[in-house]
Amino acid sequence: MPLAHVSLPVTSLPASTAFYLSALNPLGYDVFMNLERAVGMTVKYDGPDFWLHQCPEMKDGEKGNGMHVAFKGSSKRVVREFYEAALKVGGKDNGPPGERTQYTKGYYAAYVLDLDGNNVECVYYQPWWLSALQVAPSVVGVVVVAGVAWWGGRAGWGL
Structure with a gap:
């Protein structure tokens, strides 16, 4: 400072x-x-x-x-x-x-x-970007879980 x-x-x-x-x-x-x-x-x-x-x-x-x-x-x-x-x-x-x-x-x-x-x-x-970084792991987690579920369903995993 x-x-x-x-x-x-x-x-x-x-x-x-x-x-x-x-x-x-x-x-x-x-x-x-x-x-x-x-x-x-x-x-x-x-x-x-x-x-x-x-x-x-x-x-x-x-x-x-x-x-x-x-x-x-x-x-x-x-x-x-x-x-x-x-x-x-x-x-x-x-x-x-x-x-x-x-x-x-x-x-x-x-x-x-x-x-x-x-x-x-x-x-x-x-700052807004720090708030976004704090929320990002939750958003990324939801997107990853949704993507795995979608891909697993298409692959016949029975998720």
Whole structure:
């Protein structure tokens, strides 16, 4: 993935760290580095790709500046778990888990507003060709069984 990291400005570093640790737990995130005015998070065995930083211009209670960040989920279940976890720790619904066909078929996402009003997305995208590959063995199996039955009947096997 070409993106190295994303950093969000927050009004309360401890509160936002707790929020994101819970919301991103289904994706495997944990704290990688804890600095005085920033916290770096990552998935196990990787470098920090998500940072929170205390924004000196923001006072507690002020809302964010319309920042948006999207995390990649590994399944629809993980997207739902992210959404539920984020709501439990103070996130606000900004779009429940579901298919977003306005983007493309197979785009499944959920959106929450974090404690500072930043729009946080978790998305699972399964391209159409991957769905086709998952269904292909069943389709091929049916075609093979039907072909063997037809050929066996013509050969007098009494199938």
